[in-house]
Amino acid sequence: MTEYGIWTENDGGFTEHDLYSLQAANERLAEIIRESDDPDADREDLRVVELCPDHEGQPKDGCEECNEEYDDEADEDPPDDDA
Ligand SMILES: [Zn+2]
Known part of the structure:
Protein backbone atom coordinates (compact mmCIF):
# COMPACT_ATOMS: atom_id res chain seq x y z
CA MET A 1 0.00 0.00 0.00
CA THR A 2 1.32 3.41 -0.95
CA GLU A 3 1.77 5.77 1.95
CA TYR A 4 1.79 9.55 1.64
CA GLY A 5 2.91 12.22 4.03
CA ILE A 6 3.02 15.99 4.35
CA TRP A 7 6.61 17.08 3.85
CA THR A 8 7.82 20.31 5.40
CA GLU A 9 10.74 21.82 3.56
CA ASN A 10 11.63 24.07 6.51
CA ASP A 11 12.22 21.14 8.83
CA GLY A 12 13.39 18.73 6.14
CA GLY A 13 11.00 16.05 7.36
CA PHE A 14 7.44 14.80 7.51
CA THR A 15 5.00 16.64 9.71
CA GLU A 16 2.22 14.14 8.92
CA HIS A 17 2.12 10.64 7.52
CA ASP A 18 -0.06 7.52 7.65
CA LEU A 19 -2.08 8.89 4.70
CA TYR A 20 -2.94 6.03 2.39
CA SER A 21 -4.24 7.84 -0.65
CA LEU A 22 -3.22 10.92 -2.58
CA GLN A 23 -6.70 12.32 -1.99
CA ALA A 24 -6.44 11.88 1.78
CA ALA A 25 -3.01 13.51 1.76
CA ASN A 26 -4.18 16.49 -0.30
CA GLU A 27 -7.21 16.95 1.97
CA ARG A 28 -4.97 16.86 5.05
CA LEU A 29 -2.62 19.38 3.45
CA ALA A 30 -5.55 21.72 2.69
CA GLU A 31 -6.71 21.32 6.29
CA ILE A 32 -3.28 22.23 7.67
CA ILE A 33 -3.11 25.31 5.43
CA ARG A 34 -6.65 26.33 6.45
CA GLU A 35 -5.77 26.07 10.14
CA SER A 36 -2.47 27.88 9.78
CA ASP A 37 -1.97 31.49 10.86
CA ASP A 38 0.45 32.02 7.97
CA PRO A 39 -1.08 30.31 4.96
CA ASP A 40 1.18 31.90 2.38
CA ALA A 41 4.33 30.62 4.07
CA ASP A 42 2.89 27.15 4.49
CA ARG A 43 1.96 26.87 0.83
CA GLU A 44 5.63 27.35 0.01
CA ASP A 45 6.83 24.98 2.72
CA LEU A 46 4.40 22.07 2.72
CA ARG A 47 3.75 19.51 0.03
CA VAL A 48 2.40 16.00 -0.35
CA VAL A 49 5.16 13.45 -0.79
CA GLU A 50 5.00 9.69 -1.30
CA LEU A 51 6.85 7.75 1.38
CA GLY A 62 15.33 11.07 -2.36
CA CYS A 63 15.22 8.44 0.38
CA GLU A 64 18.58 8.77 2.11
CA GLU A 65 18.75 5.07 3.00
CA CYS A 66 17.95 3.93 -0.55
CA ASN A 67 20.52 6.36 -1.91
CA GLU A 68 23.16 4.92 0.42
CA GLU A 69 22.45 1.45 -0.94
CA TYR A 70 22.80 2.71 -4.50
CA ASP A 71 26.04 4.47 -3.62
CA ASP A 72 27.51 1.23 -2.26
CA GLU A 73 26.78 -0.52 -5.55
CA ALA A 74 28.31 2.35 -7.52
CA ASP A 75 31.55 2.11 -5.50
CA GLU A 76 32.07 -1.47 -6.63
CA ASP A 77 32.12 -0.39 -10.27
CA PRO A 78 34.57 2.55 -10.53
CA PRO A 79 34.49 4.74 -13.64
CA ASP A 80 37.10 4.01 -16.29
CA ASP A 81 39.07 7.25 -16.34
CA ASP A 82 41.95 5.86 -18.44
CA ALA A 83 39.90 5.29 -21.59
ZN1 LIG B 1 14.19 3.90 1.08
Whole structure:
Protein backbone atom coordinates (compact mmCIF):
# COMPACT_ATOMS: atom_id res chain seq x y z
CA MET A 1 0.00 0.00 0.00
CA THR A 2 1.32 3.41 -0.95
CA GLU A 3 1.77 5.77 1.95
CA TYR A 4 1.79 9.55 1.64
CA GLY A 5 2.91 12.22 4.03
CA ILE A 6 3.02 15.99 4.35
CA TRP A 7 6.61 17.08 3.85
CA THR A 8 7.82 20.31 5.40
CA GLU A 9 10.74 21.82 3.56
CA ASN A 10 11.63 24.07 6.51
CA ASP A 11 12.22 21.14 8.83
CA GLY A 12 13.39 18.73 6.14
CA GLY A 13 11.00 16.05 7.36
CA PHE A 14 7.44 14.80 7.51
CA THR A 15 5.00 16.64 9.71
CA GLU A 16 2.22 14.14 8.92
CA HIS A 17 2.12 10.64 7.52
CA ASP A 18 -0.06 7.52 7.65
CA LEU A 19 -2.08 8.89 4.70
CA TYR A 20 -2.94 6.03 2.39
CA SER A 21 -4.24 7.84 -0.65
CA LEU A 22 -3.22 10.92 -2.58
CA GLN A 23 -6.70 12.32 -1.99
CA ALA A 24 -6.44 11.88 1.78
CA ALA A 25 -3.01 13.51 1.76
CA ASN A 26 -4.18 16.49 -0.30
CA GLU A 27 -7.21 16.95 1.97
CA ARG A 28 -4.97 16.86 5.05
CA LEU A 29 -2.62 19.38 3.45
CA ALA A 30 -5.55 21.72 2.69
CA GLU A 31 -6.71 21.32 6.29
CA ILE A 32 -3.28 22.23 7.67
CA ILE A 33 -3.11 25.31 5.43
CA ARG A 34 -6.65 26.33 6.45
CA GLU A 35 -5.77 26.07 10.14
CA SER A 36 -2.47 27.88 9.78
CA ASP A 37 -1.97 31.49 10.86
CA ASP A 38 0.45 32.02 7.97
CA PRO A 39 -1.08 30.31 4.96
CA ASP A 40 1.18 31.90 2.38
CA ALA A 41 4.33 30.62 4.07
CA ASP A 42 2.89 27.15 4.49
CA ARG A 43 1.96 26.87 0.83
CA GLU A 44 5.63 27.35 0.01
CA ASP A 45 6.83 24.98 2.72
CA LEU A 46 4.40 22.07 2.72
CA ARG A 47 3.75 19.51 0.03
CA VAL A 48 2.40 16.00 -0.35
CA VAL A 49 5.16 13.45 -0.79
CA GLU A 50 5.00 9.69 -1.30
CA LEU A 51 6.85 7.75 1.38
CA CYS A 52 9.56 5.19 0.67
CA PRO A 53 7.93 1.75 0.89
CA ASP A 54 11.10 0.30 2.47
CA HIS A 55 12.12 2.96 4.97
CA GLU A 56 9.94 4.68 7.53
CA GLY A 57 9.94 8.47 7.55
CA GLN A 58 11.79 8.82 4.25
CA PRO A 59 10.42 10.30 1.01
CA LYS A 60 10.26 7.89 -1.91
CA ASP A 61 12.09 10.34 -4.14
CA GLY A 62 15.33 11.07 -2.36
CA CYS A 63 15.22 8.44 0.38
CA GLU A 64 18.58 8.77 2.11
CA GLU A 65 18.75 5.07 3.00
CA CYS A 66 17.95 3.93 -0.55
CA ASN A 67 20.52 6.36 -1.91
CA GLU A 68 23.16 4.92 0.42
CA GLU A 69 22.45 1.45 -0.94
CA TYR A 70 22.80 2.71 -4.50
CA ASP A 71 26.04 4.47 -3.62
CA ASP A 72 27.51 1.23 -2.26
CA GLU A 73 26.78 -0.52 -5.55
CA ALA A 74 28.31 2.35 -7.52
CA ASP A 75 31.55 2.11 -5.50
CA GLU A 76 32.07 -1.47 -6.63
CA ASP A 77 32.12 -0.39 -10.27
CA PRO A 78 34.57 2.55 -10.53
CA PRO A 79 34.49 4.74 -13.64
CA ASP A 80 37.10 4.01 -16.29
CA ASP A 81 39.07 7.25 -16.34
CA ASP A 82 41.95 5.86 -18.44
CA ALA A 83 39.90 5.29 -21.59
ZN1 LIG B 1 14.19 3.90 1.08
